[in-house]
Amino acid sequence: MADSSFLVFIRDESVFHASLARVAFEQSRDIENSARLQAAVLMEGRRVRVKSLDYQTSTIPSKLVDGDFLDVLKLTDNTVDFILGDVMGKGMDAAILGAMIKFGIVRSLAMCLSGAGGLPEPAAICAAAEAEVVHHLLARKSYATLTYARYEELRRAFMFVDCGHSSVIHFSHRTGQCWRVKGGNMPLGFAQEQVYRGYGLPIDPGDSLLLFTDGLSECCNRWGEAFGEERIMYMLRTYSGLSPAELAGMIMKIGFMYSAVGFDDDVSLICIKELGSADDPAVEGGLCFESLPGVPPDFPAAKDLLDSFLKASFPAYEPSEREKITLAFHEALANVVEHALPPAGGTCNLRWRCVEDFLSLEFFYTGPDYDWASLRSSEVGSLADSGYGRFIMQEAMDSVLLAEGFHGRKRLVMCKRIPGGAVNV
Secondary structure: OOOHHHHHHHHHOOOOOHHHHHHHHHHHHHOOOHHHHHOOEOOOOOOOOEOOEEEEEEEEOOOOOOOEEEEEEEEEOOEEEEEEEEEOOOHHHHHHHHHHHHHHHHHHHHHHHHOOOOOOOHHHHHHHHHHHHHHHHHHOOOOEEEEEEEEEOOOOEEEEEEEOOOOEEEEEOOOOEEEEEOOOEOOEOOOOOOOOOOEEEEOOOOOEEEEEOHHHHOOEOOOOOEOOHHHHHHHHHHOOOOOHHHHHHHHHHHHHHHOOOOOOOOEEEEEEEEOOOOOOOOEEEEEEEEEOOOOOOOHHHHHHHHHHHHHHHOOOOOHHHHHHHHHHHHHHHHHHHHHOOOOOOEEEEEEEEEEOOEEEEEEEEEOOOOOOOOOOOOHHHHOOOOOHHHHHHHHHOOEEEEEEOOOOEEEEEEEEEOOOOOOOO
C-alpha cells in the first residue's frame, strides 16, 4: 500500500516537493491493483509527427469500457489537432455515446475540409459536430464535455474550444509559471444550439500543455478531498523537464495512489511539449507597467510603445485597424489598474509577441478575479454605464481569456491574426 505520510502530506499541503513526489512515484510501482495502472493504453490512430512537438496520450477506464474519448489528428503539415472528451456516466452506454461523438467530429471534419475554405477553425468543427450529435444527446438526456485544440507550428500558437471541460494546464518554460486556462462554452447536449468561441495562447519553446478529464482532478482520498487542478499544476511545473511519456506516467501514478479506491471514474490525458528550435521566429517586446498612488498612470507611453511595435511588425496594416488594437490594449490595461492592482500601487508586466500573422498581447499581474469574458449584447444600444472596455477588447481581438496561476497570479491574453503577416524587425 502507499505510504500514509505522503497521503497526509498531499491532504494538508498544496505544494508538491519534488523529493516526496518522486518517492510516491517509486512506491506506486508496488501498490495494490497496479495492474489497472499498467493497463493505461494509447487511444489514437497512427502517431502523428511534427518536428517541434512531442506528445503522449493515456487513459485508464473505470470499467472494461469507458465514456472518455480522445484522438490526435494531423490535418496539415504544420498543425496537430487534439480531441479529448468525457461523456456523462460510465460503462457501455457512455462508451457508445463517446464513439458516436467522435464519429460526428470526424464526419464534420470531412464535410468542412471538402469545402473551398481551407482548414476549418476549431470553433467551426465543434459547431458542425454538435449539429451531428446533439439530437442523440438530448434524446438520451446526456451530455459530454469536450476540448478541441490545435497546435499551429508556424504561428507557435495553441488554439482551442472548451465545451465545459476541465481546464487546460499550461506550463511556461520562459517564466517558470503554470497557468490554468478555461474557455466559455457549454457541454455538448446542454442546448439545441450554441455559438462556439475559440481561444488562443502563444506558445514558447519548452512549454508544456496538459489536457485531462475530470476523473483525475475529482478523484478523492480517504478523507473525501478531491485531488484538484492545483495539485496537477504543481506536478506539471515540478516535472516539466520530463518527456511527455514520462510525465503522463508520473501524473497517472500519483493520482492513482492519491485516490482511496484507485480511480472510480475514467481518466484520460494528453501531455504536449513544444520542443522549440534554434531559429525561434517570435518577435516580441514589452515593459513593466507601474501604478503608484497619487500618480496618474502613464497609459499613453505604453500605448505608444505598442503602436511602434505594430508599425514595425505590420507596416502594411491599416492605421485604423492598428488603432483598434492599441485601444483594446489601453482598455485592458486600464481595467487591470482599476480592478486588480491595489490602491497602494502595483505592477503589471506587459508582453506583446508576433509570429507570422499571429499577434498576442499578455498582461501579467496579481490581484482579485475580474469578469473579462462576459459581454452584454448591444453595449452601445443599451447605453450601459460600464462594460465598454470589454466590448472594445472583444470587438478588436479574436480571443480574450484569463488564465489563473498560483497565489492570485493572473494572465490576461488577447490574440489576433493580422492579414498579410509580420515582417522581420
